[in-house]
Amino acid sequence: MDTKELYEVLRQHPFLEGFKPPHIQKMAEMAHEVRFARDQIVFREGDECGIFYLILEGKVALEASGPGRILRISTLGAGDELGWSSLLAEDGKHFQARTLEPVRALAFDSTRLRQTCEQDHGFGYLLMRALLRVVSQRLQATRIQLLDLYAPRGVKLI
Amino acid sequence: MSAPAVALLTPAPARVAAVEKETHDTFTLTLEPADGQPLAGFAPGQFSMLYVYGVGELPISISGDPNEAGRLLYTVRSVGRATHSLVSLRPGEVVGVRGPFGRPWPLENARGKDLLIVAGGIGLAPLRPAIYEILRRRDDYVRLIVLYGARSPKDLLFRKQLAAWGRLPDSQVLATVDYGGTSWRGHVGVVTALFRHLRLHPGETVALICGPEIMMRIVARQLEARGLPDSEIYLSMERNMKCAVGSCGHCQLGPYFVCKDGPVFSYQQLRPWVVHHEL
Numbered sequence: 001m002d003t004k005e006l007y008e009v010l011r012q013h014p015f016l017e018g019f020k021p022p023h024i025q026k027m028a029e030m031a032h033e034v035r036f037a038r039d040q041i042v043f044r045e046g047d048e049c050g051i052f053y054l055i056l057e058g059k060v061a062l063e064a065s066g067p068g069r070i071l072r073i074s075t076l077g078a079g080d081e082l083g084w085s086s087l088l089a090e091d092g093k094h095f096q097a098r099t100l101e102p103v104r105a106l107a108f109d110s111t112r113l114r115q116t117c118e119q120d121h122g123f124g125y126l127l128m129r130a131l132l133r134v135v136s137q138r139l140q141a142t143r144i145q146l147l148d149l150y151a152p153r154g155v156k157l158i
Numbered sequence: 159m160s161a162p163a164v165a166l167l168t169p170a171p172a173r174v175a176a177v178e179k180e181t182h183d184t185f186t187l188t189l190e191p192a193d194g195q196p197l198a199g200f201a202p203g204q205f206s207m208l209y210v211y212g213v214g215e216l217p218i219s220i221s222g223d224p225n226e227a228g229r230l231l232y233t234v235r236s237v238g239r240a241t242h243s244l245v246s247l248r249p250g251e252v253v254g255v256r257g258p259f260g261r262p263w264p265l266e267n268a269r270g271k272d273l274l275i276v277a278g279g280i281g282l283a284p285l286r287p288a289i290y291e292i293l294r295r296r297d298d299y300v301r302l303i304v305l306y307g308a309r310s311p312k313d314l315l316f317r318k319q320l321a322a323w324g325r326l327p328d329s330q331v332l333a334t335v336d337y338g339g340t341s342w343r344g345h346v347g348v349v350t351a352l353f354r355h356l357r358l359h360p361g362e363t364v365a366l367i368c369g370p371e372i373m374m375r376i377v378a379r380q381l382e383a384r385g386l387p388d389s390e391i392y393l394s395m396e397r398n399m400k401c402a403v404g405s406c407g408h409c410q411l412g413p414y415f416v417c418k419d420g421p422v423f424s425y426q427q428l429r430p431w432v433v434h435h436e437l
Contacts, residue, residue: 074346
C-alpha cells in the first residue's frame with residue numbers, strides 16, 4: 001500500500017476517530033502493512049516489542065500462560081489496536097498475542113510514534129486520547145469479566 | 159375467588175417426555191399433557207410456574223418453539239434444590255404447570271426492522287422462542303443479529319443451533335466467553351465487545367436482551383450510546399415470582415409486578431428502577 005492508500009485505510013479505522021486529516025497523514029507516513037499466518041505468535045509475554053498495530057482483518061488472542069495451561073483472556077479483531085503498552089515504553093509485553101486467523105494489520109514503530117507525539121503536541125493529545133479510550137474500554141471489560149456474571153447464583157466471588 | 163382465578167392458581171399435570179443435557183449443568187425438559195387436556199400455547203418470552211411435587215414451585219421461561227403444539231420445553235440450570243429436582247425428573251414422571259404468564263417479547267413492534275438479540279448465560283433460553291418466531295416470519299424483519307456471552311465454551315447453550323442460525327442469509331451470530339482455553343477459537347471477552355463487529359442502524363433496530371441484570375444494564379447503556387432509543391431496547395427481568403398473577407407482590411419492581419407487567423419491559427420503563435440498589 002502506498003501512503004495514499006494507507007491514509008484511506010486509516011481514515012476509516014475506529015482507533016483514529018476524531019483525528020484531523022494532517023494527523024491521519026502523519027500516521028499514514030509511519031505505517032506499513034504486515035500479515036501474520038494463523039497460529040503465529042505476534043509477541044510473547046515479556047518481549048520488548050516496539051511495534052504498535054492497528055488490526056485490519058483477522059482475529060488475535062491475548063493469552064496468559066501458567067503451569068501446564070494457557071488462558072485466553074481477550075480476543076481482538078478488525079478495528080482494534082494491538083500492543084498499546086509499547087507506546088509507554090516502560091516494560092515488556094504483559095501478555096502473549098497469537099493469531100487465531102490470518103491477520104492483516106498496519107504496524108507502527110512505537111519509538112517514532114512517541115517522538116512524533118513529543119514534536120507535535122496536538123497529534124500527541126489525539127493519540128493519547130485514543131489510547132486512553134482503548135485502555136478504559138479494556139479496564140471496564142476486565143472489571144465486568146471479574147464479576148463472573150454468568151456464574152450460577154449462590155457461587156460467591158468472595 | 160372466581161373460577162378463572164382459581165384456574166390460574168391451580169397447576170395442571172404435565173408428563174415429562176424427555177430430559178436432554180445441554181451443558182454440564184443445564185438441561186432441557188420436554189413436557190407433554192398428562193390428563194388428555196392440551197398444554198396452553200405461549201408467546202415468546204413468557205414463563206410457566208413449574209411445580210415439582212413435594213419440593214416446590216418455580217418460574218421457568220419457556221425455551222421451545224411457540225408453533226410446536228402439544229409440548230412445552232424448558233431449559234433449566236441446576237443451581238439449587240428445586241432446579242436440581244426439576245432436571246432430575248425422569249421421562250414419565252409428572253409435574254404441575256401453571257401458565258404461561260407474562261408479557262412477551264414485542265416482536266410485532268420490530269416488523270420491518272433489524273432485530274438485535276443479546277443474551278448472556280442461561281438468558282439465551284427465553285430468547286430462543288423469539289428466534290424461532292422471527293425465522294418463521296423471516297420476511298417481516300430485516301437482519302437478525304444474535305450476540306451471546308457465556309462463562310466458558312463448555313457453558314454455551316444450543317451451540318449447533320447458533321451455528322445454523324449464523325449460516326442463514328441476513329443473519330449474524332457471534333458468541334463470546336469470559337474464559338477460553340486454547341481449543342476455543344472464538345471470541346473471548348464481554349458481550350458488549352462484540353458491538354465492534356456490528357453495523358447498527360439506530361431507529362431501525364429493536365434490541366431484545368436477556369441475561370444477568372448487571373449485564374443487561376451495561377448492554378442497554380451501550381446500545382443507547384450507539385443511538386438506539388430506550389423505547390426500542392427490551393429486557394427480560396427475573397424476580398422472585400410466586401403467584402405469577404400480580405397478587406402476592408413478591409416480584410414487585412418499582413411500580414411493576416414482574417410476573418404480570420413483565421417479565422419483558424422496555425428500558426424506557428425500567429430505567430428508574432434497574433439502577434436502584436437492592437430493588
